[in-house]
Each structure stands twice: as structure tokens, then as C-alpha cells.
Amino acid sequence: MHLTEEEMMEQVYGESENTRAVERHLAACRDCANNFAELQRDLAALDRVEAPARDIGYGERVWASIAPLLPVYRFEKRRWWTTGLWKGLSYAAACALLAACAFYAGRVWEQKKQPSVSQAAPKNAAPKQPIVVVVLDDHLDRSERFLVELKHADMDSAAMVSPMRDEARSLLAANRVARKDAAQENDPDLTTALDHLDRLLAEATNEPGGLNAAAIARLQDEMNADGVLFEVRVLRSRIARRNGTGNIPAKGGSI
Amino acid sequence: MRMDKNDHATIQAVLAGDKEAYGTLVVRHSQTLFRVAYRITGNEADAEDVVQEAFLRGYRKLEGFESRANFGTWIYRICIHCALDRVRHRRGDEISRVGDANDPELDQLQVADEKAGPERLVLSGEIGSMQQAALSSLTAMERTAFVMRHMEDCTTAEIGAALGMDPNAAKQAVFRAVQKLRRRLAPLRVAT
Numbered sequence: 001m002h003l004t005e006e007e008m009m010e011q012v013y014g015e016s017e018n019t020r021a022v023e024r025h026l027a028a029c030r031d032c033a034n035n036f037a038e039l040q041r042d043l044a045a046l047d048r049v050e051a052p053a054r055d056i057g058y059g060e061r062v063w064a065s066i067a068p069l070l071p072v073y074r075f076e077k078r079r080w081w082t083t084g085l086w087k088g089l090s091y092a093a094a095c096a097l098l099a100a101c102a103f104y105a106g107r108v109w110e111q112k113k114q115p116s117v118s119q120a121a122p123k124n125a126a127p128k129q130p131i132v133v134v135v136l137d138d139h140l141d142r143s144e145r146f147l148v149e150l151k152h153a154d155m156d157s158a159a160m161v162s163p164m165r166d167e168a169r170s171l172l173a174a175n176r177v178a179r180k181d182a183a184q185e186n187d188p189d190l191t192t193a194l195d196h197l198d199r200l201l202a203e204a205t206n207e208p209g210g211l212n213a214a215a216i217a218r219l220q221d222e223m224n225a226d227g228v229l230f231e232v233r234v235l236r237s238r239i240a241r242r243n244g245t246g247n248i249p250a251k252g253g254s255i
Numbered sequence: 256m257r258m259d260k261n262d263h264a265t266i267q268a269v270l271a272g273d274k275e276a277y278g279t280l281v282v283r284h285s286q287t288l289f290r291v292a293y294r295i296t297g298n299e300a301d302a303e304d305v306v307q308e309a310f311l312r313g314y315r316k317l318e319g320f321e322s323r324a325n326f327g328t329w330i331y332r333i334c335i336h337c338a339l340d341r342v343r344h345r346r347g348d349e350i351s352r353v354g355d356a357n358d359p360e361l362d363q364l365q366v367a368d369e370k371a372g373p374e375r376l377v378l379s380g381e382i383g384s385m386q387q388a389a390l391s392s393l394t395a396m397e398r399t400a401f402v403m404r405h406m407e408d409c410t411t412a413e414i415g416a417a418l419g420m421d422p423n424a425a426k427q428a429v430f431r432a433v434q435k436l437r438r439r440l441a442p443l444r445v446a447t
Contacts, residue, residue: 006430013404015411015426042437046386049406051293051302058289059282066281066307070314072274 003032008039136181137239139174140232143197146171147229153216165211168204175201193231200228262326269317281310284327288334294402295338297387305341309334332417335399342395389439393432400425401432
């Protein structure tokens, strides 16, 4: 196995990683030794190109030729905030300040907004109600409207049926949350009513053939048999009394 | 004429607005830059232009000069790039003259060399001409890498750093250059 030209060149330029091994090989292999000697001769023949001498005034002349072309560096260019590190830190600080201002503005806005709501409560002289009550009332309000729509549904109108089914699906999810809360609150009337509502909504949502005329007629029968609409209205009145308003609260009326 | 400050202090002075201080650096490093520029470009006029160009570029980039670096090495690399650009720019013309092994002009020269005796070759300076012609046949990158390795005694790592390439690529560039040069100068070997 002979040395490659590249390996020999590395050896000539003193960059071989295996200098000793190459030397041993050259000592043992006449062909490689001849090729190596030839390479050395060739490289030695490639004389170093000696640059013509420049006199001592050369540098001055170079300077004289370029000086008029150079602008004066302005000291301002090297202000501390223009250096890389400080520039980065400045950007970071500016971002942090912006975030802090945004946070503070948000807090101020929240504080200004809250009194307008809380001031409404004393005017009504109503005790604070848990948010869940309002959520429940909202749910019952939506359910009542759905049931009224179902009761008066035009069985021949497909345009009405599709949104009703979507609404039933949405109400079903909310109803299950409300039912769970009612069970935890140990409120049998509410739980029973929500059970009836759940059954009706589940059927409306999962009707295999969609909400066709037959399905709507059947749902209307069930609704009437269970008195679901009546139950929902009773529950809404009860919540209104609990709120102390005596009226059925409008949707989103107070928190 | 100017106070002989070290390079870093001089650079600080330049950046602070003392343009004249840059003259100190120019005077200090001009000879070195001319030498390498000449070796790469192969002629005085180009080399002088390259030196001026290098110092101009250096001045414009002075704000980006890292204080940890050595100004001499930094401006040397800029000069290498300027010379490389110059050779590349000039190369179109040269390819038409001595671009490849089939160049009839070079063939003619080689035939004449073979017929002439070695003493005459030396005396007439045609060996030098052939070397220049052979160097001119290299690509700008090969020529620069070879000059840096063979004449400037740079390591392949230094060549790679100066030319913005992997050291292994620099080594390959030198290797290709040597192969081409040996092939083109083979007639000289026979003659001598």
C-alpha cells in the first residue's frame, strides 16, 4: 500500500497526522520515496514569489491616497447604547417596561370597571348571589326558549330544524353540568327537572333520522307529558325569588 | 510623525474621531499587505490597488473590529479577500489567454522550453514566466490557498479561517493547486 499524493503533500507541509508512520513507510518503500522526493523537488521549484521591494515611504503614500476618502468617525457612533451588549439589554428593558405598563393599565382598567358593577348591586339591594345561580338561570332561560320553539315548531320547515338541533346539543352539555351541580346541592326538584330536560335534549340531539316531522311530534308529546316547560318556568321563578327580585331575571342581568 | 501607539489604542483613537491615527496602522501594515497582495495577484499595480482597497474596507469595518482580535491578522484577511476579488474579476480575461491545458499559447511556450537548454531557460527568465502562467491557470481560490500555504506559511486552519471555508476544504484547494501546478510545470522538470 503506497502513500497517496495528498498524504505526501501533508508530510511536506508538516501537517501529516501520522508523521512517524509516513517516515517509516518512506524508508521502507522505494517507489514512495522516489515520488516523495519528486514532489519535494517540484514544490521547491515553485519558488516563493518575492514581491518587489517597496521603499520606506510606501505606507505614507498609501495613507495619502486613501485619507481623503475616509470620513471621520464621530464619537457619537460609539455611544455605550450602540454597542452590541448594551443594545440588547436596552431592547430587553424596553420590552419589560412595555409589558409592565400594559399590566398596570390592565389592572387600572379592571379596577375602574368593577365599581360600576358592584355599585349596581346596592341600588337593587339584592344580596350577592353565587355566579352559579346566574349561570343556572341563564341555562334555564335558554332551555325555556328552546322548549317554546320546540312546542311551536313548524314540522314542515327544515330551516328551523337544523339550528334547533345545534341548540339542543349545546344545551345538553350545559344541562349535564347544571344537573351535576344540582345533585351536589342536594336539590331534588331541580335534579328531577334537569333529568327530564336532559332526556328530551338527548333525544333531540341524537335522533337517528334527524329532527324530522315525526321526531318533533314525538318530542312535543314527551315534553307535554313530562311538563318540562312548566318545570323550567317554575325553577326560574324560584331562582328569581331567591335573588330577591321577585321577577324572573333577564338573561345576564346581574352577576 | 505620529505617536507609535499599539494597534488597539490607535483603533480607539480612530473611533473617537482621530482619523489621522489610522495612518499609523496603514504605515505599519502596508508592506505585509503588499507582499501577500502581490503574491496572489501577480502584479504590482493590482497589488497596490488591493492594499488601498483593504485599508479602505478595514476603515469602514473598524467599528466591528473585536478588541480581542489582532489588527494585523484582521487586516491581512481583508487583504486576502480583496486580492481574491481582484483575481476573480480579472480571471475572465486570463482564462482566454492561459486558462487551461489546451491553451495554444502555453503549449507554444512549453515546446520552446523543451527545445531550449536549462541554462537558457534560467537566463531568459522563462521559468518564472511559466510559473506565473501556471499560477494564473488556477482558480482564484486555489491560487490564494496555494499562495497562503506555500509562500505565506499559513496552516490550512488559517487559510480556512481567512477564506471562510472548512480547513479540510482549504486543504483540498491547496492539494488541487499543487496537482495542477505540477502537471503544468512537468516540461520544466524534463528540461532541468
